[in-house]
Amino acid sequence: MNKLGITQAALAKECYVVRQTIHYIENNNYDPTLEFTFIIYKALNSLFDEGYTYG
Template sequence: MKNNIRFIRKEMKISQEELAHKCDVTRQTVNAIENNKYDPTLALAFKLSISLNTKVDNLFIFGGEEE
């Protein structure tokens, strides 16, 4: 699933490490999500949306064709 997390995080001028700390995950987890190598759980998706001050719908790109 593609996402806008890197774009939103950079707009907010926070590092992967800072976002990871806010969401209680490792920086590597944030990196894997941003690079579409890991789909977060629903709970983590909500933590990300709260930490990035946006709706879950704004973080992830739903629909379209699978790669």
């Protein structure tokens, strides 16, 4: 997640999951449900709106 300017912990907090869940998704060890995918999407948009930068 560092490429996006956020940490696994920050994304996990926004998604109400533990950091390890984000780690497993990043490493293709866990396939999130469609519902959880939307939660991640909404959290990422929220984080970017708060001032996180890409790049």
